[in-house]
Amino acid sequence: MSSLDDLSGRKRAILIAAEKCFAEQSYQGVSIRDIAHEAGVPVALVGYYFGAKNELYHAIYEHHSGYIAERLSELRRARLHTDPTTALNAIIAAFISPVLKLNEQDHGVNFSRIVMRGVIDRHEASDRITREFYDPMAREFIEALSGALPAAPKATVFWCYQFALGALLHHVVDTRMERLSDGLCPARNAKIATPHLLRFITAGILAAAQSAQD
Template sequence: MSSVNDLSGKKRAILVAAEKCFAMQSYEGVSIRDIAHEAQVPIALVGYYFGAKNELYHAIYEHRSSYIAERLSELHKARLHTDPDMAVSAIIAAFITPVLKLNEEPDGVNFSRMVMRGVIDQHEASARITREFYDPMAKEFIAALSSALPAAPVETIFWCYQFALGALLHHVVDTRIERLSEGRCPARNAAVAAPHLQRFITAGIRAAALSSTYTPNQEYPA
């Protein structure tokens, strides 16, 4: 499986430039001319290497898909845990850590913003990406959480995945915490951020799974 870092020369420059353009503007607002200008290559060369804009958009995700493979590999290891508490924490680590590591890379920041824009804009090209790259992975993580928390209703697990994804996506595109903390919380330092995000998501999922097993008239455990 190739990656952006495996490429060199003008082909890599086009992909990196496209990520930057798609990170800064909506998909519809980016033209092949914009990408060629950012990459400092002739417009025709973009089409020669990648075809139409939607195919270039798809190629970016293909060349970034190694981080998805890493997440699934770590998920497989996490599912070997027999202790539910350890399993949920390990599943969340598999879910977030490769993303945070990618976001540490200079070009990875643009990719993270591009992913977020695709989620918000919901255009045809991003819908294809979601179906092909992210839906299969999401189902694997949802199945793993259901297996680790068998007493929780499956609807609760779906909601947990939805909210866990929201926390992760927000973190990778928002560095406001650095200003709020006056520099004490470096947003893009994976080693620093990962344990906090892992504990936050894991605790939320455990609480949601536990509370969903109680009826509205029962008292929640302290």
């Protein structure tokens, strides 16, 4: 699937406008007219390029699907590790690094907010996205975690994935730490944030797995 950068002209403007609108409001609160106004194009042109609102919403995820492919590619390399400790670290790196890199870009910030809104608001369009794009990826990561933590109960592995996802999503949408730390912790700098988040999630998973075995 082509990336956002591959688009040009009014089609690109519409997609960027849609990302901004969906990031700032709920899916239900955004109209095609809002998106057309933001993009500076006639309302009919939005439908011409993308169809109904749910299809435009879906197109946003399609044009960001490269980061999902990158996560899965890194995950499959991580599963080649034979040492469980390094395997877990590599799995979590594959899980978070492409997301943090995407979040460094302005359109990536809007996309992260759309993803979080989809999780919170839960509507038919977001359920379709979750099932099509994220559930298959989640199953691969859960399977990889099970392989890296063979003694951990399966339920523990599921909980670990759930809480790892929560930490990641919270970080990419909440920039308050930058203000609280007076700039010491830049929210969108992937190079700085990645090692901290990687250690936090990995250590938490290891602790949860060990506790479940005791």
